[in-house]
Amino acid sequence: MVTVNLRTKSPKAKISKLPPTLDVDTTGTVKDLAAAISKATQLGLERIRLTLIDNTVLVPDTPLDKYDLQDNSIIYVKDLGYQIDWQTVFYVEYGGPLFIHLLFYFLQKPIYGKTFEHSATQKAVFYMVILHFLKRELETMFVHRFSNATMPLINIFKNSGHYWVLSGFSLAYFCYGPSPRRDLPGYLFYGLIAFWAYSEVSNFITHLILSSLRPKGTRVRKIPYGYGFNFVACPNYFFEACSWLAVTLLTRSWAATLFLIVSSVTMFLWSLKKQAAYKKEFGAKYPKNRKAMFPFIA
Ligand SMILES: NC(=O)c1ccc[n+]([C@@H]2O[C@H](COP(=O)([O-])OP(=O)(O)OC[C@H]3O[C@@H](n4cnc5c(N)ncnc54)[C@H](OP(=O)(O)O)[C@@H]3O)[C@@H](O)[C@H]2O)c1
CATH class of the missing domain: 3.10.20.90 (Phosphatidylinositol 3-kinase Catalytic Subunit; Chain A, domain 1)
Incomplete structure (x- = not known):
């Protein structure tokens, strides 16, 4: 005692x-x-x-x-x-953009004052965004194993603000309007969609690897290896940024650029913290040359 x-x-x-x-x-x-x-x-x-x-x-x-x-x-x-269930925060923060993109894509008359045919880029971006956030909801349900059961209630407003405003309202409003940018030539258009799909699948694989490190119901943390983890501490963040880069290049819109910059900077700062935590927890066992988020860079 x-x-x-x-x-x-x-x-x-x-x-x-x-x-x-x-x-x-x-x-x-x-x-x-x-x-x-x-x-x-x-x-x-x-x-x-x-x-x-x-x-x-x-x-x-x-x-x-x-x-x-x-x-x-x-x-x-x-x-x-005050605390709230982690999963509830994720359902709300990813559910917002799903709903907002559906609204802006299908309610042309009340939002833009007229009806018009969406361009190929607008159609592609709509399906990419919907698939992205559906994937995130399903991962929250079936893949992620969080170490904390709850998070502060205030996070639901902070996190939802980030997604609802930047990847929801601003991206949807400016992407689905009546005067979109001209579609890129076919090889670039399909090339960027393929790059996006590769990034999303890679992000999913890194989530599976993280989930496999922690037996159900525990808070175990281990050093992840394989796939992007041999190069960086947070390849999941790297691939997430790659997938938004594809959306940004397809749309060439300031709204997508803004979301790409804000989310990449946020994830990079988090990856530095996670890298420091790995080094503190695992010391010499943690691979020396691994960068935080960007392979060979930082
Ligand atoms: N676009 C954006 O602005 C943005 C920003 C952030 C995230 N995201 C996306 O959301 C995804 C999830 O983000 P996140 O910040 O929750 O990712 P994360 O911290 O890397 O964690 C993902 C899951 O893996 C677990 N985990 C992490 N490291 C682990 C380890 N060494 N051993 C065992 N389990 C471990 C985490 O549990 P605990 O952390 O609970 O222990 C969590 O359940 C990202 O990969 C990214 O795709 C997007």
Whole structure:
């Protein structure tokens, strides 16, 4: 048994009723410790995140003796706020663009004031976007194995804002209008569609590889190998960016360009974090020459 100090990182994040110290049985798990804090603070267990002074996250099912807690060790407690099921967030954020593209593609008269024949590019982009987001919904249902059951409620607004506005409203409105850009010559047009299909299938394969690393119902994390993983930490992000690059080149629209830039920068920043986390967790076992997202570059 040790007595640890409980703190919040900043006065702003203060948790009322958080006891300053707690007696902890170090033969238990992080979940037991979080449950004791949950009982004292009346916050739901899923809202509590615990870290050590060096920012190490205390992972819920891990035995406490892994963290070498001593008397007076400091544990930072964070209230993550109201939580929502991870899958619900994904269904909502990908469902939005699906609905929005259907609306803008089929409701020409109320939206653009007239009816007209869609160009070959508009037709192709419509099916590409619908297939992309359907794939994402199905992957959420059947492939991904998330380590956290929930995420902060606020994420549903942040994430949906990104997809609904940038890949939903702006992309759909400007892509399906009455004066589209001229279709590219056949070899470029079909070449870009083939490149898109290759990127989507590759993205799917990387998701299958990630899912195969984690037995169902666990939070196991392993070093992924094979396919794009031998070159970068996040080939799933790389192939996702490639697929939006194909859409951007087909449409040559500022709306697709904007989404490509924002999403690629976001995924690149995430990949740097994931790369750093792999290095921290797996040390020398993690392949040295692997880049974060862009093969041979960064
Ligand atoms: N267009 C855009 O703006 C954009 C932005 C982001 C993502 N996306 C798309 O959405 C997809 C999913 O994104 P994401 O950020 O959730 O991808 P991710 O963090 O790479 O994870 C995908 C799944 O694999 C699990 N996972 C990751 N690394 C693992 C490891 N080493 N061992 C075991 N399991 C592991 C994750 O679980 P946990 O993380 O829960 O542990 C998650 O369930 C991306 O691949 C991309 O296609 C698009």
